[in-house]
Amino acid sequence: MNNAKMWLVVKPTVGVPLFLSAVAIGSFAVHVAVLTNTSWVSDFLSGQELGSGDQTAAAAMLNETDTAKATYVVPSGEHAGEVTIILSDGTPVKAILQPPEVHATAGASGSHSVITQ
Secondary structure (H helix, E strand, O other): OOOHHHHHHHOOHHHHHHHHHHHHHHHHHHHHHHHHHHHHHHHHHHHOOOOOOOHHHHHHHHOOOOOOOOOOEEOOOOOEEEEEEEOOOOEEEEEOOOOOOOOEEEEEEEOOOOOOO
């Protein structure tokens, strides 16, 4: 036993009940935190469909969102395909604009053709 000398300081009649009550209080606190911070546990315990409480939480989150604001600069001349985007924190980011690629299998009628050599 690794902590055998502890019982020379604390009597087992005091230490064992104290340890077990600390474990019980900790377990109770974890269960209360799970019940108050999740919606699916209360749905399960009340017999409702799981996830039905999430709709209220999702609606509240959608109302509180704040969209990011960005500014962009389109240069002319030799760098016409590049756009500089300036984020809300002032960080500049370069984006390269390219035309869409047309693949050999893409047809106007929707049918696919296969090219063999």
